[in-house]
Amino acid sequence: MADKTYIFVGAGNPAGSGSAGFWRKEISDDHWEEISENGLCPSPEAREIVVHPQNTDKVYIGTQRGLYLSKDGGNHWQRATLPEGRTVFPIRFHPNNPDVMFLGTEGNEVYRSDDGGETWQYLSTIINPDAVQMGFPPRILGMALEPNNPDAMSAAVEVGGAARSLDGGKNWEIINKNLAPLVDLLDSHAISVGGASSDNVFVSNRTGIWRSRDRGSNWENTHVEKFSGHHYSRCNVIAPNDPNTIYAGIGLNFGAQQGGVMRSQDLGDTWERFDHGVDTTATTFHVEANPKHPEQVFFCTLSGQVIGTEDGGATWKEHSLPEGAKTTMGLAIVSG
Numbered sequence: 001m002a003d004k005t006y007i008f009v010g011a012g013n014p015a016g017s018g019s020a021g022f023w024r025k026e027i028s029d030d031h032w033e034e035i036s037e038n039g040l041c042p043s044p045e046a047r048e049i050v051v052h053p054q055n056t057d058k059v060y061i062g063t064q065r066g067l068y069l070s071k072d073g074g075n076h077w078q079r080a081t082l083p084e085g086r087t088v089f090p091i092r093f094h095p096n097n098p099d100v101m102f103l104g105t106e107g108n109e110v111y112r113s114d115d116g117g118e119t120w121q122y123l124s125t126i127i128n129p130d131a132v133q134m135g136f137p138p139r140i141l142g143m144a145l146e147p148n149n150p151d152a153m154s155a156a157v158e159v160g161g162a163a164r165s166l167d168g169g170k171n172w173e174i175i176n177k178n179l180a181p182l183v184d185l186l187d188s189h190a191i192s193v194g195g196a197s198s199d200n201v202f203v204s205n206r207t208g209i210w211r212s213r214d215r216g217s218n219w220e221n222t223h224v225e226k227f228s229g230h231h232y233s234r235c236n237v238i239a240p241n242d243p244n245t246i247y248a249g250i251g252l253n254f255g256a257q258q259g260g261v262m263r264s265q266d267l268g269d270t271w272e273r274f275d276h277g278v279d280t281t282a283t284t285f286h287v288e289a290n291p292k293h294p295e296q297v298f299f300c301t302l303s304g305q306v307i308g309t310e311d312g313g314a315t316w317k318e319h320s321l322p323e324g325a326k327t328t329m330g331l332a333i334v335s336g
Contacts, residue, residue: 005290005335007298008059008074009306010046011325020045022061023321024074027296027310027333032322039077041065049332050091052116053098053291056336060117062088067103069117081119082111090143091117094150102169104140108157110169123169128160130174131186142191146198154201154216156188162203164216175216179203194238194246200267202246204233209248211268224250227271228262234285241294247274249299251283259284261299263313275299278307278316285329292335300328308333 005027012020020043021036036044041063048062059070067080067088082088087106094100099116108126113119131138142156153165154175161176176186190204201212203219208231210219225231230250239245244267251259259282263274274297282303290296298308304326306319321328 003336005293005296005333006073007306007308007319008049008051008332008334009300009321009328010044010049010061010063010330011304011321011328012043012045021325022046022074023325025319027308032319034322035074038075039070039079040068041079044068046330047087047089048091049330050093051332051334053093056334058116059332060091061330062091062103067091067117067120078118080113080117083122087139089139089141090155092143092145095145095147096150102143102145102153104143104155106137106139108138108140108160110140110155110172112169124165124172126155126157126160126163126172128157128163128174128176131157131160134159134187141189142204144191144193144201146193148198152198152215154191154193156191156203156205158187158189161186161188162191162201162216162219175212177218179205179210179219189233190235190237192236192238192246194243194267196243198243202236202248202268204236204248206232206253209233209236209262209268222264222268222271224248224262224271228260228273230258230260232256232283234283235287237287237289239294240289240291247287247289247297249284249287251302254283255302256283257281257303259301261287261297274313275307275309275316276313278318280307281305286331288331288333290333290335296333298331298333300331302327302329304328306331 044063052058101113110123111120146152151168155163163172194200203210235249259280261275282301287299295312
């Protein structure tokens, strides 16, 4: 995949309808290639897609049937040695050694790999005794490592709020002080760490985008709805070229018929609409910036839209998936 930029997208419906699958395209090509065969589980619902920072041929997918790894850019797949029955959500790399990896699962389990994701060891289970019982098991939907202190990790738990580990994921404490007005609103969807000193933590949940200035000890609502009219947030990510810039996906609720992407360039003090002129038909589920070309930002919606900019938001293009791919939950963009 040398000298080309590729988009990877996972399609599948958490409600059980639509065609699940995994797709790849070169950014300038109009054709999507389905790469759901050759070792992937049947009807893979890609909850998370990441690419190895030092080897772009290594692609990882977290699915409803475990973790899958490709060593040739998605042409062939192998299942990682993770216990059976684990639905995998966040997958993260150690900032100093990307062959050390972490992931979170449904059931709030945390695992670590020391060999680039081929084998995994159980570390811990995040437990919040005050979490409200819902119609689905608790699950870790987001995870973040501090760049300057990777033993300091944060996790977003649905339903359960936020948690923090100071020993590389072995032990966790719940950090929900002022995170939401009601305990049943603690359905955290994503978490990221920003700022030059990594002391700013951001959580996306159904009431907005919340910020902690002290690594999770206290929280405040950034009130993104004042700038967008939308409060529900499913995702947030720090820009790869600026620790003070954050992108966040928004919507009215999980199944809304409109959404979008907001950008803050001052660590959440103010927000601006980033996807100007884009007609979205559902809540934004994932947003990603290209680490090598940060002006390239792509996002996907629950209705199956894949939309991107290659010029920092000045213009946008929709990359329509094949018919039948009705939802998108995970996306990655990489140049290699």
